[in-house]
Every structure is written in C-alpha cells, then in structure tokens.
Amino acid sequence: RNDHMLSDWFRKNQEVRIYLGYAPEPNWWSVADLVHVFTGKIDGISPSFRNSMTCKIIGRDYSAPLIDTSFTVAYAARTSSQIAKMLAGKYGLKLNITDTSEIIERDMYQNRKEWEVLQALADLEGFICHVDKDKTFHFGPRQESDEEVEAELYYRSRLKSNCQVDFEDTAIDVYNQITVRHYRKKQVIEGSAKNDALIEQIGQVKERVIYNSKAKTNAQAKEMAQKLLPEFSRYVVTGKAMNMAGNPNLFCEKKVAVKGCGRFDGNYYVERFEHTLNSSGFITNLDLTNLRPDTAQQYRQDLYTKDSAILGSGNKLGSGTI
The missing domain is CATH 2.40.30.150 (Bacteriophage T4, Gp27, baseplate hub, domain 3)
Structure with missing residues (x-):
C-alpha cells in the first residue's frame, strides 16, 4: 500500500530484494527467518492515488542488462566461456563459468542481443545459463x-x-527423430536416432536437432541421440x-x-x-x-x-x- 507515500521513495534502477516464508513468531521476526527468493532492479513505478492507495513496482533480475543490450562489436574468434566472461563480467556480476575449448565462429554472436548469444552458446555446449538471486552468473552443466x-x-x-x-x-511437440550435431574445425559431427513405430503412427518425421559440443565423433553423437530419444518421443x-x-x-x-x-x-x-x-x-x-x-x-x-x-x-x- 502507498499510505506512507512509498512512491516518493521508489526510483527506477533501485535494487530490490524479496524475501518470503514463514516466521516462527509473526509479531517478532527478522529477515533471517525468511527465504531470499529474488534480487533485481526496478524498471518502473506505478502509483495509484485512489481509495486503494497502492504503489506497483515492476522489475527484473540482473539478467536485464544482458537482455536489453545488443552485441555488435567484432572480436577475434573465441570460446564460449571466453565470450560469457566478456559479456557477463562487464555488469559486475559474480561469475561461475565452466571453461570450454572449442572456438566459436564470429557470425554466431554478432548483431544479436547479449542474452540471445549466451543462451545460444549454452545450448551449443549443453549448459544452462542464468543469473541467480545472489547476482551470480552461471554458465555451465546442470547440477x-x-x-x-x-x-x-x-x-x-x-x-x-x-x-x-x-x-x-x-x-504437440513430440519428436520421433533426434539428431545430435556439433561442428568441430568446420567439420560436421552428427548422429541420429529414430522411433519407427512413432513415425508410422504420426505419419511423418518430426525431428529435433540438438547441438552438443561433447559429441567428438559420429558414434558419440549417435549414442547421445539414442539416449535422448525416449525422453523427446x-x-x-x-x-x-x-x-x-x-x-x-x-x-x-x-x-x-x-x-x-x-x-x-x-x-x-x-x-x-x-x-x-x-x-x-x-x-x-x-x-x-x-x-x-x-x-x-x-x-x-x-x-x-x-x-x-x-x-x-x-x-x-x-x-x-x-
């Protein structure tokens, strides 16, 4: 509520932390009794001066600047982890980045939003990519x-x-053929697995292509595809x-x-x-x-x-x- 004119205090770009949970004593509690669930910055303030007297704030977590910023500068070819460190590091985030070794072609990360670049690189490496409530940027395998x-x-x-x-x-979104693909030294590494019974049932091939840098040979790519097929079918x-x-x-x-x-x-x-x-x-x-x-x-x-x-x-x- 805005009875105490909180709208005069809130400003765009202020940091906000949200805590939720259950305090053992509702009339005598501290933040230590609750769970920290969100940290972000205010994007907008919307006060309502009527009987309800409310002040609505809109905000996002610390992935916001990466989402809003386009990456247009041409650099020499780099690895996924080097690009992740370069992009996330400039916003003062704590970094938890798993090193990678494969060089990424420059056209993959030019003229795109920084967050799109990072998510595409995470997809390529088989990683997850996100910013947590403690302002730590994660780029690495799922725990x-x-x-x-x-x-x-x-x-x-x-x-x-x-x-x-x-x-x-x-x-909807059931796949009867999975292809695991990876480019290494400009050579295509690829392997596929398919569910013939499901292809016959649906009447057509519905393929899902997954890029995974862990596939070093065609045989490894095929093995990965066979493991993924039951899940996606x-x-x-x-x-x-x-x-x-x-x-x-x-x-x-x-x-x-x-x-x-x-x-x-x-x-x-x-x-x-x-x-x-x-x-x-x-x-x-x-x-x-x-x-x-x-x-x-x-x-x-x-x-x-x-x-x-x-x-x-x-x-x-x-x-x-x-």
Missing part, C-alpha cells in the same frame, strides 16, 4: 541437485489435498497446480512429485511459478511439464508454441511472478 524433488503435490491422496491440479495431455503432459500453500523454494525448473491423480501421477518440472502474498495469505501457483529440460535454452524456447501452452504464450516460459 545433479537440480534433479531432487522439491515438493509433493497431492489431490485426495489418502483423503488429503494440498492443491488443485489441471492437466493437458497432448501430442513421450507425449507432452502439462499441468497447472493452484492454490497451494506458499513454498518459497519452488521456482523455474525445480522438480515436484504429483500424487492422487491416477495415470498423471509422477514427477514434473516447474516451467512458471507465481508467489502471491496478500491479506488472504501466502499462495503458490505452478505451471508444470513432464518433459525434462535438457538445457535451459531448449526448454524455454521449444517446449511449447503459443497455441499449445496451457497458460498461453510459450514465449514467457521459464518465468516467475512474485
């Missing part, structure tokens, strides 16, 4: 801890429910979990277990989260998908189209609202 189940969602499991869940079972199941007790530890790409929903029971990944804290309490809503994101970039760009996403636009996958 095994990312695969741990963070929460259980259940509906009438043992006559108990902690949320409402809607599902959508669809054949599954029908996509999306879901929406609503009105669950607020959980500040749930955010994009965390894994949750769903129970009490029959054949839809199983593990799902968070593609979008919404934390709401108001006079009614602390509520979390989630968008879910059963397909494991191989890399953050592939997950955010390709998993859905605008028409098939259960909540609408697929261009905002990997997003959160607080």
Whole structure:
C-alpha cells in the first residue's frame, strides 16, 4: 500500500530484494527467518492515488542488462566461456563459468542481443545459463541437485489435498527423430536416432536437432541421440497446480512429485511459478511439464508454441511472478 507515500521513495534502477516464508513468531521476526527468493532492479513505478492507495513496482533480475543490450562489436574468434566472461563480467556480476575449448565462429554472436548469444552458446555446449538471486552468473552443466524433488503435490491422496491440479495431455511437440550435431574445425559431427513405430503412427518425421559440443565423433553423437530419444518421443503432459500453500523454494525448473491423480501421477518440472502474498495469505501457483529440460535454452524456447501452452504464450516460459 502507498499510505506512507512509498512512491516518493521508489526510483527506477533501485535494487530490490524479496524475501518470503514463514516466521516462527509473526509479531517478532527478522529477515533471517525468511527465504531470499529474488534480487533485481526496478524498471518502473506505478502509483495509484485512489481509495486503494497502492504503489506497483515492476522489475527484473540482473539478467536485464544482458537482455536489453545488443552485441555488435567484432572480436577475434573465441570460446564460449571466453565470450560469457566478456559479456557477463562487464555488469559486475559474480561469475561461475565452466571453461570450454572449442572456438566459436564470429557470425554466431554478432548483431544479436547479449542474452540471445549466451543462451545460444549454452545450448551449443549443453549448459544452462542464468543469473541467480545472489547476482551470480552461471554458465555451465546442470547440477545433479537440480534433479531432487522439491515438493509433493497431492489431490485426495489418502483423503488429503494440498492443491488443485489441471492437466493437458497432448501430442504437440513430440519428436520421433533426434539428431545430435556439433561442428568441430568446420567439420560436421552428427548422429541420429529414430522411433519407427512413432513415425508410422504420426505419419511423418518430426525431428529435433540438438547441438552438443561433447559429441567428438559420429558414434558419440549417435549414442547421445539414442539416449535422448525416449525422453523427446513421450507425449507432452502439462499441468497447472493452484492454490497451494506458499513454498518459497519452488521456482523455474525445480522438480515436484504429483500424487492422487491416477495415470498423471509422477514427477514434473516447474516451467512458471507465481508467489502471491496478500491479506488472504501466502499462495503458490505452478505451471508444470513432464518433459525434462535438457538445457535451459531448449526448454524455454521449444517446449511449447503459443497455441499449445496451457497458460498461453510459450514465449514467457521459464518465468516467475512474485
């Protein structure tokens, strides 16, 4: 609320930190009792001077300058990790970057948004790329801890429910052929795997090409494709979990277990989260998908189209609202 004229204090580009959680003593608490969930800068302030007297602030995390800035300067050919250090380092972020050795062609990273360049390089290396709440820029392999189940969602499991869940079972974005590809010294390294039964069922080949610098030979590329095929040839199941007790530890790409929903029971990944804290309490809503994101970039760009996403636009996958 804006009863104390907070709109006079808020300014664009101010840093904002958000903490959520449950304090053991509501009338006597400190930030140490809560979970730090977000750090970013204010992009805009929107005060409303009426009976409600509210002040709305809009902001983004510290990936924002990378998203807003185009990369147009020509440099000598560099590795992915060198480009990541150069781009992220100039914004004062702490760096957690895994070194790479393959030289990247210059035309891959010229005249594009810096964030697009970084996500494309992460895709090429089989990495994930993001800026966390502690202003650390990550560019490297997915950590095994990312695969741990963070929460259980259940509906009438043992006559108990902690949320409402809607599902959508669809054949959209199912692939029956996977190709792993890598360019090394301007030579194409490539291997494919296909599901003949699914090709016959769908009536056409639906191919997914994945670039992975770990494929050093055609045989390795084929082996990687064979391992990925079962995952991408599954029908996509999306879901929406609503009105669950607020959980500040749930955010994009965390894994949750769903129970009490029959054949839809199983593990799902968070593609979008919404934390709401108001006079009614602390509520979390989630968008879910059963397909494991191989890399953050592939997950955010390709998993859905605008028409098939259960909540609408697929261009905002990997997003959160607080």
